[in-house]
Amino acid sequence: MRYIPNSAEERAKMLAEMGVESIEDFFTSIPEHLRLSNPLNLPPAYAESELIKFFKKLANKNADPNTTISFLGAGAYNHFRPIVVDNLISRSEFYTTYTPYQPEIAQGTLQAIFEFQTMICLLTGMEVANASMYDGSTAMAEAALMAHRITRRKKILVSQTVHPEYRAVLETYLKNIDMPIETIGFGSSGETTLSDLTIGSDVAAVIVQSPNFFGCVEDLELAAEKAHKAGALLISVTTEPMSWALLRSPGDCGADIVVAEGQAFGIAPSFGGPYLGIFASRTQHQRQMPGRLIGQAFDGEGNRGFVITLATREQHIRREKASSNICTNQGLFMLMATVYLTTMGKNGLQEVAMQNIQKCAYAAQAISALDGYSLLFSAPSFNEFVVKTPRPAAEIAEQLLSKNIIAGLPLSKYYPDMTHALLVCVTEQNTKADIDQLVTALK
Amino acid sequence: MRYIPNSAEERAKMLAEMGVESIEDFFTSIPEHLRLSNPLNLPPAYAESELIKFFKKLANKNADPNTTISFLGAGAYNHFRPIVVDNLISRSEFYTTYTPYQPEIAQGTLQAIFEFQTMICLLTGMEVANASMYDGSTAMAEAALMAHRITRRKKILVSQTVHPEYRAVLETYLKNIDMPIETIGFGSSGETTLSDLTIGSDVAAVIVQSPNFFGCVEDLELAAEKAHKAGALLISVTTEPMSWALLRSPGDCGADIVVAEGQAFGIAPSFGGPYLGIFASRTQHQRQMPGRLIGQAFDGEGNRGFVITLATREQHIRREKASSNICTNQGLFMLMATVYLTTMGKNGLQEVAMQNIQKCAYAAQAISALDGYSLLFSAPSFNEFVVKTPRPAAEIAEQLLSKNIIAGLPLSKYYPDMTHALLVCVTEQNTKADIDQLVTALK
């Protein structure tokens, strides 16, 4: 096997040295009846050229991204990924190493995480961020658990405008531990109905997504006020953190825990993963945070460096009392986001965000000007909006697909009543010509 | 500009520090009338995403290699390139460095060249190999010049079965320096007519290619005997060095200088370059060699390492008396070949070569069994052979192209009389199904 350095000769030599007759002898602690007597029923080993052919063929069963125009967002965004990003994370010192348990030979990873933590703090307006969670949805569920640890309250209020799959994950996480979930509705503006919301004293946290699943910017400040007044925390969720470049940060609005899906920051859609769970909070809560934290440290000669710190929160030390069971996180994709954020930088992020909001506004205007189409909601958008369609949205999407246009997401997938609603996302990757083509096709 | 680290602010600061008012002031030594008053007439700067789109579009104007079956060889071969090859040469320490003039910080490149030189010696049966020439054709021309330096004779005999473009390059190199070229013909076997060849005492070298342009294996031993008897050198050329894995090495046959095109060793066809000129010779001639040589050395503590050596042959020291004007060579592609040869290794090279010769034999047999088709030559082949076609080969090739088959090279391109001859190459990349499809299409 081409991945195994030992030659047959060496293998024999090693066995001889150890006085072992056959490799079989190593496996005698496995009861004989449990050992396989026949080879596994797997396809025969592929040559490398066969692997390439095979996977190209499979890939070609997907739509060709070069000839399909897509307006899908809904938690995964089509942003341009500068070539350097993938190039740099492909340094094998980064991707073939483990969690940085040995700081003397892992400063590369450690400094990058420290930089990531800092950038997330800058973007979110928070004070502390961890080294990543699996994705946005699990980060949100962990945030609920953390709110419980902090407040010792059990109930979670979650807006219906939070990504439906995130809410599904929340439900899975909470249902076994006696933490009830209550849903808050939304109004005709597309925003969570916060104004007349009463929050009980059993509520650990209120979860609001902004921009929400419908693309509407939510009033996080109001949500924070309401939550805090009731002694609850505000957990802010974002699936499209590119919006942070233009929007008041959740931290500035008063959020206590900020979670987000970091895919927008240079990570490929890749059919849903690997992505990047972003998790940030306040210093006062840092010891309740899940996941890994990297901190500054000094060696004996006074050299600055970085180490895993506050590890007593983690499972490998605290076991069943740990703040989470997370161990492996999304390290490499944290790095990817760090490189992306560095490459785009302050100006690039603002320009990307600006192009998103402008193109989105252009598309929204053009589509809503079509006969029979209108905007379902009135709240401001970043790069997504919901179109009210004259015919069932799923039907329209199906038709446009035959023209190689993915028009967006028919909301009936998650909101069965909303049969005539299409969630459209427009990013800097969609040219005016693309948008015009969509508009024409919708006519 | 995104490739320039200095910000506008820093630029201003630097100018101020130097007491210079404007950048323009640096250019006053260029007479004013020679300075451009208008910007160059170039396309506006492309964004990275625009570059990707632009070049993908251009690339798509070529045939799609995934859907075109090709039997083209003739100096550039379609061999499988293991993924690790490109992966490893993409380490920036390799590709962003210069010629290894500073051995203390260039041992990576230097050791790799030493390994390459050794592998080329092992494969060719020669004693010394250099760090690369531009390609096979220029290596051959340089070999002729070297033969002249060694023998102090002027005339070069070159077989007509040598790659026509290589002979064209030879002509260009020699025509200004009073070195006449004489051509040796070939017989019905496809081999150079060596047997009744008389070599004058003015002949510096005889150049024979094996496998030759027609794919025929030449009798290098006989060529060496003849050349040596006349006091001339034998220069052996190979465009398909993969054949070395199965064929007696040119060194073993008595060649004095061995040149080859190394593209077959893991280098992409890339429309003809960058490729790899291989150049090997005998120890006695090493001081007459062109190009760079790496040798073993020791530092003050006895550590073994490698350095550029025998540099007094080179232009930067010897100037007009140098053995060649070559400076930049094909370093990175030398490395590519080194990684390829290491990955495939002893067994892989033999297996590739074996698959080539077997598939080639299968194709030759199948095509020659077709009505009206036959093999033009009788000498043994490695992975190329010439088919005698019932209609003009160019016509047939044109027809097959419409079926996405590149049938081979119509020889009339280089040998105007050979209108009914098609040079077909079959490698390990051509499946039996591909070959059968070609055979069917030829019917």
Added chain:
Amino acid sequence: MSTIKSRIKKVRTHINQNESLIFERSRPGAVGYKLPDLDVPAVNLTDLLGERYLRKDNLQYMPEMAEPDVVRHFTRLSTWNYGTDTGMFPLGSCTMKYNPKINEFVARLESFANSHPLSPEATTQGCLEVIYLAEQLLSEITGMAAVSLQPAAGAHGEMTGIMMIRGLLNDRGNARKKVLIPDSAHGTNPATAAMCGYAVEGIRSKDNGLTDLVELEKRMDDSVAALMLTNPNTVGLFEEEIDKICNLVHDRGGLVYMDGANMNALCGIARPGDMGVDVMHMNLHKTMSTPHGGGGPGAGPVAVNKALAPYLPSPTVIKQEDRFVLDYNRPHSIGRVRAFHGNFGVVLRAVCYMLALGADGLRENTETAVLNANYIAHHLRGIYDIPYEGKIMHEVIFSDKNQKKYGVTNGDIAKRLIDYGFHPPTMSFPLIVPGSLMVEPTESEGCQEMDLFIDAMKSINEEAQENPELLKHAPHSTRVGRFDEVAAARNPVLRWYPSSEKE
């Protein structure tokens, strides 16, 4: 030139670039990107968003750098790391094997990488087929009936599995209260059980390192939902009585969860499904060669027997004639554990690996991994203490018992191994071995590299006797020395602050 003793054969020191934090390197006004010009008419931002929602800080302190500086920054950082492409990485339980480059190539094929997770099924048939194929391959390898690829890592798989157990028991009328976990288990096991609402009860191992059936028998009552077992366990031994264990748990109405982190000792040799395990996870980032990435991502597929299959996370991929579709109609499912379809890119790499190996390759892997661990044990036995001398499988657990008398701990040995050019072994667990050094060479090491490792370990043992101080301050050859981690945790500095805001 090298300051390291000549005893050290594998490494020397070499020049290595410093690099400040990105924020310290930032050059206001520099840019590293270019976008195409905006091609739609621009509208006033305040009109679009309203003043209330506008960000005011202009993203102050976010980095500003040109592309070459970005490249140098991260390239330099990378050179401070040690990866499996650098050298042996015998981090026990982590299975730091070679990450084939072809996997990386395949995962980047454009039509995979750019596939949107909510794209219509007709446009993602390739992705769905990959998932389907992965599930088939893993079913065959584990001997389990069904697989879900949603879990993002091992711990996530554990959680998914325990939730399924809870689901099944619930449907049987009683979710029960406790999960039994051997004291040798990885920390994620108890943490997971707690997250699923179970109390954790540790069970002690026998002197030979295996599960104590007598003790298990005592503890296994109707309050116990499940036993979580790692097999081979974390002292590197196969639970020889695995079928008895499973029977016992089953007889008392519990289920057996197997932590499959150590599947690199079993693939192609034996299957958990045949042993009576009900549910397990695998770490594709261990056994199936996907890169660890400096901490992730992973993929922790769960595999279950028939009874648990209805409880798998939703949706699953099913085949309808020639098409692959997502099946959301799963009334017993525990629900979603993650948005979308899991770490698809990791799964893709793992499929590429499994196909590259085939049945014979997988078996050769396992055999070699076990051979290698035994080879190291053979050569270091006596010099280093091996607390559990059973049939060593894919990893060998040493302790620092012999060296402790010179005042040298496992941590010192580990740090000194860095000077010898190796990544240290695992030390954080199993907690039942004081001063443990858990060494897992994997099949990716050949005896050349292992001989150097053995030599280094022997040499360090001599140093422990001759010059223990040397070890206590190791490593001596790295660009930074041992950190004061206590001080770091006491006053945690978890982010950079602009100097103006520092206090």
Added chain:
Amino acid sequence: MSTIKSRIKKVRTHINQNESLIFERSRPGAVGYKLPDLDVPAVNLTDLLGERYLRKDNLQYMPEMAEPDVVRHFTRLSTWNYGTDTGMFPLGSCTMKYNPKINEFVARLESFANSHPLSPEATTQGCLEVIYLAEQLLSEITGMAAVSLQPAAGAHGEMTGIMMIRGLLNDRGNARKKVLIPDSAHGTNPATAAMCGYAVEGIRSKDNGLTDLVELEKRMDDSVAALMLTNPNTVGLFEEEIDKICNLVHDRGGLVYMDGANMNALCGIARPGDMGVDVMHMNLHKTMSTPHGGGGPGAGPVAVNKALAPYLPSPTVIKQEDRFVLDYNRPHSIGRVRAFHGNFGVVLRAVCYMLALGADGLRENTETAVLNANYIAHHLRGIYDIPYEGKIMHEVIFSDKNQKKYGVTNGDIAKRLIDYGFHPPTMSFPLIVPGSLMVEPTESEGCQEMDLFIDAMKSINEEAQENPELLKHAPHSTRVGRFDEVAAARNPVLRWYPSSEKE
């Protein structure tokens, strides 16, 4: 930890893996590849080839290694190198600028990379268009009438250019005998002239480093075919009298060849074509950012004026309506200088770069390159001797004159720079400056890195006075020290031999 003085701010030492020669690492029987099974009936090899042609040595000693070992071998080797992604590489005349990663991406697009050079024109329209576009862009940048991309590097371009001059003069009736070359020229210039059958006559530079028109006037007779001039010249100065020079040569029936290696000082500012130059080459691997690759590949396109255009190598790419075709009908052409179409992959990268820059970017490049060289000159002037104090352009040439009195040479300074974390400057030429240090920062360096360089140079100057021995044995921080190159050349060992054959 670091053994380097605290004066050194840019680097520390760090652990670094040793690695033997691949032949010493070879493990007989190991494999790193797998081919698909042979799918045609196998025939006996001797029947196919005949005994006479069969190789008998079974490729003995060629390496045998598994893929992970191959990866480690070359990865480790790479870590011994210093590249532009590592740090500043101020190697004068070599223009070691940043190599954009997008160029590498584009060059690997499958339909370019897999395009066969003899593939029918209908199947290579994309490649032909790239060549056509490259020629157009380079024509505009140089101000010349036509371009050929066949030459594989700068020296090859020189040869092509001088051959064209010879061709034209020949057609005018006399190829002439000599080429005049300033004594400051790069070694390839005289070597090239010799290869083209010309005698070389050096002409001395004036005290200010520029061409001596009086001397030129004297030498320029009807035996002189051409003047080969580098502009800006190799002491970094623009030949201010370039049009007078060209006129003089032209008036006497000669032609002017310009070595365009230093075009990074001119792009977007001034064009050789406007100066009266007849033919020139550019180094795309310098000015146009394609990577040097540890020695190559390059691309050395030649650009010519109208009169020389018919002499360009054959074939050229022409546009016929919407199609691109190869034109072989070029009766005056000097012929081919290389098989196929030159280093296409390099040209592709260069086109990507030129399009990324546009006219403004190209000019900003040039301005910054010149600014940077002047910045370094400004800060080191007085400390290091600058023998030619003219208008410094993209590079500054220092000498070791001030340091020599302490017994310290340019070589010592260069080696000590390595300890400070920099690649040394060029020292092999210009030969007219004894002890030269030719520093070309390029536009890819920012003042942060340059300030460190300036600081290092100043510090080395102090060390030269305080402790010259330190410099004479530098570098001290690298994995190997200074080599005995004299011994290496006396008894050259140019390949590995199996120990059995060593003597």
